[in-house]
Amino acid sequence: MKFRCLCIFIILFLFLGVSNSFKQFSLFSRVPENDNKRPAVTVSDEIDGIQSLSSCISYGKLDYTEIFFNKLTNKCVISKSEGLSQMIVSSGYIHMSTTAESSTDWRMHGKSQYWPVYSGKTWINAQKECLKYGSKLTEIETVEEYDFVKSIAEEIDAANIHIGGTDAFEEGNMVWWSSLLSENLGPGLWTRNQPDNYDNNEHCLNLQRTSDYKLNDSNCQSVFPFICERSV
Incomplete structure (x- = not known):
C-alpha cells in the first residue's frame, strides 16, 4: 500500500x-449579457438536436471562440469572434466565449x-x-x-x-x-x-x-x- x-x-x-509543454483546449466562460441573443452573421456552424451545453461545446474546434446554445430548441450555434459585431434577439440562447474580458x-x-x-x-x-x-x-x-x-x-x-x-x-x-x-x-x-x-x-x-x-x-x-x- x-x-x-x-x-x-x-x-x-x-x-x-x-507546464506549458502541451497545448490546452480552449476554456469557455459564460457571457450573461448576451443571453437570449445570437449572431446575425459570420456563423461557422449550426447543429440541431444538441441536448446540452457541454455537448454543444464539444462540437467546436480550437479556432471557434463563441458558442451559443438554446436548450429550448436544442440548437447549437458556433461562431468566431467576428460574429459578435452583429447580434440579434433570439429567445433561449446562452453565450459561452473564450474572448470575454472576464475569462x-x-x-x-x-x-x-x-x-x-x-x-x-x-x-x-x-x-x-x-x-x-x-x-x-x-x-x-x-x-x-x-x-x-x-x-x-x-x-x-x-x-x-x-x-x-x-x-x-x-x-x-x-x-x-x-x-x-x-x-x-x-x-x-x-x-x-x-x-x-x-x-x-x-x-x-x-x-x-x-x-x-x-x-x-x-x-x-x-x-x-x-x-x-x-x-x-
Missing part, C-alpha cells in the same frame, strides 16, 4: 506541475469562489487547469456547500462533472485531494449503490446527472467538465 501511495504522489506531481466566471459562496468549466478534461488535467488559477477541484465539506455546487452542476448540465475527491490512495477511503481528509457528507448524498469501483478502476469523484447530481465514483481518465474552487 505504501508503494502504491508513493507511485500516485509521483504521478500527481508529474501531471500537476505547472473566468467565479461564483462566491461562503469563503470560497467557484468556477464552472464546461470543456471536458480528465480528472488529473482538470486539477492542473484549476491550479493555474490558484484553485483546486471543488472539495465539498458541508451540505450547504453541496447545495451551492449542485446549482452550478445543474447549470453546466453535463452527464458527469469532476470534483476533487479520490480514493486512489486507499480503495474505499474517498478523500479530498488537497487535504487528504475523508469525504464525510454521508450516504444520502451518494448515488444509489455508489461508490462501486466498477471494473476495479473507479478512483475519482464526480457529480452524476442521472441521480440529480449526487456523488459518484468514476474512472479518472474519463473526460468531464469540472468545477474549480479557491479560497478568498
Whole structure:
C-alpha cells in the first residue's frame, strides 16, 4: 500500500506541475449579457438536436471562440469572434466565449469562489487547469456547500462533472485531494449503490446527472467538465 501511495504522489506531481509543454483546449466562460441573443452573421456552424451545453461545446474546434446554445430548441450555434459585431434577439440562447474580458466566471459562496468549466478534461488535467488559477477541484465539506455546487452542476448540465475527491490512495477511503481528509457528507448524498469501483478502476469523484447530481465514483481518465474552487 505504501508503494502504491508513493507511485500516485509521483504521478500527481508529474501531471500537476505547472507546464506549458502541451497545448490546452480552449476554456469557455459564460457571457450573461448576451443571453437570449445570437449572431446575425459570420456563423461557422449550426447543429440541431444538441441536448446540452457541454455537448454543444464539444462540437467546436480550437479556432471557434463563441458558442451559443438554446436548450429550448436544442440548437447549437458556433461562431468566431467576428460574429459578435452583429447580434440579434433570439429567445433561449446562452453565450459561452473564450474572448470575454472576464475569462473566468467565479461564483462566491461562503469563503470560497467557484468556477464552472464546461470543456471536458480528465480528472488529473482538470486539477492542473484549476491550479493555474490558484484553485483546486471543488472539495465539498458541508451540505450547504453541496447545495451551492449542485446549482452550478445543474447549470453546466453535463452527464458527469469532476470534483476533487479520490480514493486512489486507499480503495474505499474517498478523500479530498488537497487535504487528504475523508469525504464525510454521508450516504444520502451518494448515488444509489455508489461508490462501486466498477471494473476495479473507479478512483475519482464526480457529480452524476442521472441521480440529480449526487456523488459518484468514476474512472479518472474519463473526460468531464469540472468545477474549480479557491479560497478568498
